[in-house]
Amino acid sequence: MKKVFIEGAITPEFIAQSLAKHQTKHSIGAHNIFLGQVRADEVAQQKVTGIEYTCYEEMANPKLEAIREETFQKYNLTCMHIYHSLGLVKAGEVCLFVFVSAKRRKEVYAATEYIVNRVKEEVPIFGKEILDNETHQWKENH
């Protein structure tokens, strides 16, 4: 099973290294990357300073594996990677990294959106939004 969950933020260095690893794959002609970044939303005059992510891994991992397989069936991709943070990710840092590669560009746009939507809707990940007065609220995807 591919490793998806990473402790803490997904760093720019990690993203650059992922890209570098694909430069030996010469059948690829197009990459597409989605990066989800933690937003400093304002909630009742408080600002979100970060999100602490937890997940139900025993269910999340098989679900991610199914999303992976179904994406490969639906789109003609060379490879795909999904990474999501666990633990604290501060505002401005990256918490989701989806990286899709194919021979030509058309497939990668649609596949990226399909994966991101399914991860948000179907994978049991929970986010505690930490506010700057040291209280918190729980994030919900809509």
Place this chain on the structure above:
Amino acid sequence: MAVIRYFGQIAEATGCTKEQISLVNSDLKELLQTLNEQYGLERFQKNIAVNQVIVNPEDAYTIQDTDEIVLLPPFAGG
């Protein structure tokens, strides 16, 4: 012993993430009703997973000794 697990705001309300309860031959719907009353969980929107699969809590289901029952708050990935 069946295991009950809680996540996110639901775990906050129960004050724990895991409980082991002797539930053999209990009905899932009755268990959920008991937990709602015990911890005041009715206010939360939630999904119920039995052995990693989301189930309809209205369906009749007899809890097995090896089951893992999980109360999941709204998903928030990304």
